[in-house]
Amino acid sequence: MEKKISILIVDDEDSVRDSLNLWFTEDGYRVECAENAKKALSILESGSFDIILTDLKMPGMDGLELLRRIRALNKESIIIVMTAFASVDTAVKALKDGAFDYVTKPFDPDDLSHLIRNATKQISLTHENETLKKRVDSLENVEDLIGKSEAIKRVLKEIESVAPTNSSVIITGESGTGKELVARAIHANSLRKFYPMVSVHCGALTESLLESELFGHEKGAFTGALYNRKGRFEMADSGTIFLDEIATISQKMQIELLRVLESKSFMRVGGNKEISSDFRVICATNRDLKSMVEKGAFREDLYYRLNVMNIHVPPLRERVEDIPLLTDYFIKKYCTSMNKPKITMEPTALKRILGYQFPGNIRELENMIERAIVVGNGKKISLKDLPFGKDAIDSSVESLDEFEKTFILQILNKYNWNISRTAQALKVDRVTLYNKIKKYGLKS
């Protein structure tokens, strides 16, 4: 059921209160009345109103003072000031103090209807705005974070809870797990989403280049600095800065970064003007920052400043159930970009992929699928299209025995059928290895 718009009428004249009360009640609004400003404030202490219609001239506290007091209470109500003493000065004053509109008594019935209609339109716009802000709570732009595993669901839940805050976030996880996608999802679901997310790959830059990249530089700051340049912190104003591979930055840069995070201000290289920027910082690393702190390789104060929230992105081998979905997603993605009809993957190929450990995580899977589409026959991705080396464990085997047979054969081949070295690698004695060779009928 639609919520009724509530109106508080504040006027010292009974007839005005009664008439407006009746008028608005007949129009379906929820109405309350107060005979003076003091009573109005006491009513407002216990509840809120969408619209407050107050007389300007009242004994005791007048309408303008009431307006200021209501604003001091942080009430979001729309305030309309009524008076029988029209003057431009008081109208301007009321509007300057935050009144929505100003009307002269008596009103034309149609003007009153229009006034309230405009006010309710404003209220519905405010509600709509709130609804849109709330929509941030239901995650958006996370379509690249694919999966139905518990591990990825946990990551999505963490994104959902951390996104609307302003807290710094460290995203940890092995290389290729999709840490930047998580950072983008956090930004896209935050209140900063209409402002830029600026990424800096700290590991790819030398100390001096990183300094110039982050803080910007003034013309002539160093050889080749021909023009003034904005830094990434400046570009991320009102938005988010994503510092990838944070563990690679030097001790000097760690100090600089800590200072910027604490003051949210900095100077361009070669500059002498303090520049402020309101940014949120999200970092990512594939290293164990905590142990780096213990070893003194990463500043403890910076670590705690950055690690307000931590999201760990699991490696692909810990979310094997997501591989078919990811595979399908990448097939669709690359078939579209290569203008090819959508192809499928043969079950044996998929089985092999499912058994693979993916040390390069999703990035490796993505590259694998892209390559398979390029080298494949354009109809189906088969086992031969996949770039598995000798060391890859073939999980297309049907049973444990078959797996054991394949594995022993792989190691035997690796050591040129040297029984002693193979037994040592397999951590079994030579007799056991001979028995297995005999059992599986293995031949060099």
Add this chain to the structure above:
Amino acid sequence: MDSRTITLLSFGHFDRALLEKISEAVAHEFNCMVTVKEVRLDLTAFFDPSRRQYNGNLLLKEVEAMSLPTSTKTIGLFNVDLFIPILTYIFGQAQLGGPTAIASIYRLSNEKYGMLPDENLVFERFKKEIIHELGHTFKLLHCHSTSCVMHSSTYVEDIDQKEAGFCPKCRNLI
């Protein structure tokens, strides 16, 4: 037809035939008995010289005082310009869910707006205004349906846009 009775108290020296036609329309719309009573009342006490209009709040009280105990609802019909302190004019007024209402034909004629007289249109407007105010006495609020007689009207043109009857939703509430 139910046992409720609506009384039309005529203060405006209206033509008998007009009152009869209104009476029939009201009886039809509310499905009850309607009686018409003509009243002679000096309205000087209700006149506000500063506004050159008649105070609707005071007239509403007067009608309430004059209403018959046998009448479920009473509406006073006037031919004077009505106001309430906060509004420049009103076509009518009612006690929401109460026993009394008032309505005036004064601002409903075309001549007031520089147009050619149209007696039938005036009757239609007055009928709608009376049914609308009586609707309020039956606790009906303004209706969002533009054709419903309970739709809010601040100009005569608004009155012309709506029908003289209730929408199904409002009818169910009477």
